[in-house]
Amino acid sequence: MKKWIIDNLVTSRGKQERKSLFQILEIAKKSIDFHEFSPSKRQDFLFISYYRTLIDGEKLQGKILPYIQSNLKTIHNLHQLKSVIPIEDILITNDTEEIELKLNQGFAVVRLQKTDEMCALINIENSNLGYRENNETENEFSVVGPKIGFVENIDINIHLLRRQIVASDLIFEEITVGSMSKTKVVIFYLEGITNPKHIQTVRERLKNLEFDMVFDSSQIDQMITDNAHTPFPLFLSTERMDRVTYAIVNGQVAIMSSGSPYVITGPATIMDFFVSPEDYYLPWVIGSFFRIIRILGVIFSMFSTPLYVSVLTYHYEIIPVDLLGPIVNSRVNVPFPPVLEVIFLEITIELLREAGARLPTKIGQTLGIVGGIVIGQASVEAALTSNILLIIVSLSALASFTTPIFKMSNTIRLLRFPFILAAALWGGFGIIISFVLLLTHLMRLKSLGTPYLVPLYPFRSSDYADSFIRSSYKYTTKRPGYLKPKLLKRYNAGQDHDDINNE
Template identity: 65%
Template sequence: MSFKFVKYIKSDNKAKNESQSLKTIFQQASKSSDFHQFSPFKERDTIIISYYKSLVDTKIINYLLIPNIQEHFEKIKEPSDIKNLIPFDEVLVTSDPIEVEKKLTKGYVIIHFKGSETQEILTINIQDDNLGYRTNNETENEFSVIGPKVGFVESIAVNIHLLRKRMADTKLVFEEIKIGSLSKSEIVIAYLDGITNPQYIETVRQRLNDINFDVVFDSSQLEQIISDNSNTPFPIFLSTERIDRVVYAMISGQVAILSNGSPYIVTGPSTLLDFFVSPEDYYLSWILGSFFRIIRIFSVLFSMFSTAIYVAILTFHYEVIPNDLLEPLISSRAHVPFPPVIEAIFLEITIELLREAGARLPTKIGQTLGIVGGIVIGQASVQAALTSNILLIIVSLSALASFTTPIYKMSNAIRLLRFPFILAAATLGGFGIIIVFALLLSHLLKLKSLGNPYMVPLFPFRVKDFKDSFIRSSYQLTTNRSKFLRPLLPSRYTPSQDKDDKNDDWS
């Protein structure tokens, strides 16, 4: 079925190419109020200038383009003559109407001769790349106390500029691809030539070229379309708005995907442990960075299993409760009419409602709602005997633990996984938790990112790649890139001479 659909699209485009003409293009464009077409000479309208006012910088047209054409009008016999007289670098002379239509909708100015037999058309790039985009590019969703605060914006030209400023090397390569039958979205593949494995570059290039989509709104759509497995709650590619994270991924041998209109950059191939790494780990000492990274990993495990273990113990495994905890548990649940699974799901859904409402409301109102709503609902639930004090503490800690994940998409996956564990614990107790965990582990072992195993360095087991996984080792030990990425240049840098040896030279 898909083959017939693609074939139909191609034949339709072919028919469009044959029937398209410059006249029909301008007739269609003139239906829009922002389309402008005029001649710079009132008495002689041989030269016609056409453009969309909403896409171009009209000051350049009025103060640079038109005066140059009027000054050298006697020398202009055909559109190619204008190319040699105007001070613009991106000027193209073409006779293809389809190319003219593409350029017109991308912010180019079209110049043609009225009644010309040569049908040569001049396209000039005068688009305003920053028009309508925000200038504030702080990393709001991936904030760090230490380190740079500069992030990406919705303009792909600005994002390329930011990456080029950070990595001043000719090895940094940007490849442009057009995607979207209606949007003609500009997609850029970024990588370091001579470092990134060509297999990853070719895989990304092929998957992007195979996309048949109408409008690409955000890089998150590309992430789902080119994913190795879309039937998973886990993000296969790492999506970030931080420049330093993208730079680190590229110097490690990964590929970055930029999408025009999106402030998030997609990098891959990614592993599960990449989503628990914060750029702040590298700005602190390796001891502190490793400690906080381990805290995040244990927080995720606590967030997934804590509520489910509570439900399993109170439903099936009373014998594991210490004697000192029996009295507080009994008094806490003495007046609760619901089984543990009902009160657990009630509190979990309440937390999710508060979290979603706080995220959708304005910042100040959302913060107030989260704090006040959590206190009021929690206290009222305990007083109304709808839930126990102990479970309220566990669910609250579980929600806080899920926030320690640096990447928002991985945090969402962890939030979702708590519910299957709770239901399994209520049905089969501890054995149900083990079954769900085994299914989850087998699912993770089968996942791949650009053909690379998702659980590296745990599976396949890579001892040398543990230097920057669960812990962040000293810079003296992380001189080589991760081997599972198969970089063409294994070494990142050469560590300096030992400081003790330098001090000895001064003695």
């Protein structure tokens, strides 16, 4: 009985919320950009309604009005109207939810009589208005290789991808997300290569989303992630087309949303965030060297200041005698313990970084250079910090910039502070405990069900050819095994020129 009452309440509430076509148009008339008129001499026949800020005026004037006016005498129903207008995307319906959605997407609503509930929806939206045409990457720079990035228009992005991956196996699926924004979200992958389980998982998570406004793909990233309580990004977010293309060819799934120039790909592993597209455009020895430099830079960025706090608070005995004198002299007038000294400088660096990011480019660059020099020099002269720590913190901040993906860079910046506090409380033992907890957390993380630390854990020797180093193309002929692609082999390595010359 109780269930029957609830079902009836839900049904009645749904019926009350359903608007009629007359109500939809009356509400729309309150907006200054809504327009309704009749192209016929008879004022009681054929009405066109639309939002002028959403439509393409040239389509309305060139492909609708001339054909309607020249065939007014022969138009007696909406199907005849559809046959005379040279536009393919025309829908005849009386579904008010569909009408309201299409009206707000740039369709024109055409009725023969004002009292008609049945109408024709004609697609005359201006899909390019307001979108930038310049698609160079702004935040992921590359010295070598293409500079092509994504834009906010999904159709343009699909065009770019179709030109890059010339294969009918490249599939694009559309899902609408957001009860108010009605954001177009597209899943794309390679049929016959990508694991169907990954595709199905992404599809189900997107369809189960209940959200009002979706502004950017980063929101979708957070809503469909395997673990929302981790600071680590579990999907790789990028604006570079070559990075997304490489992910798709490897067997990953990609997601892009309307209004966002960033595409997210998964399943992602922690090693994906230290890979730069430049690694594949340079000789493999040089590319591997730069990749190792990035990984070492991240390790230095995370552990340099905690080790400073740990050594100067608990472990003076491990400092070499030759280095002990300069350290003591640099801190002789500093009134604060090492932990406060480090936190003061770290927060100062973060403030400079945030201020530089929020200001216009020229002012931000000036602030970063002048502010860093002035504050650093003044801090040392005022004995608020030691000059040795200033060098360590500066190098630590510099090392964190080597991470190609901005989201992972943010994570590394955040992780330094728990390590610093643990070092202040328990010294080297605190750093070890923090590292063990971090490693345990990473071992439990998954991206679309794939372990985050693979190929480190679970150990997969076959996937090391493109992890810490970028091996020669001769040894990267297979797709990563942890993605479980339907087709493992990418290409045939062929024969080296050295072998040919020897023959």
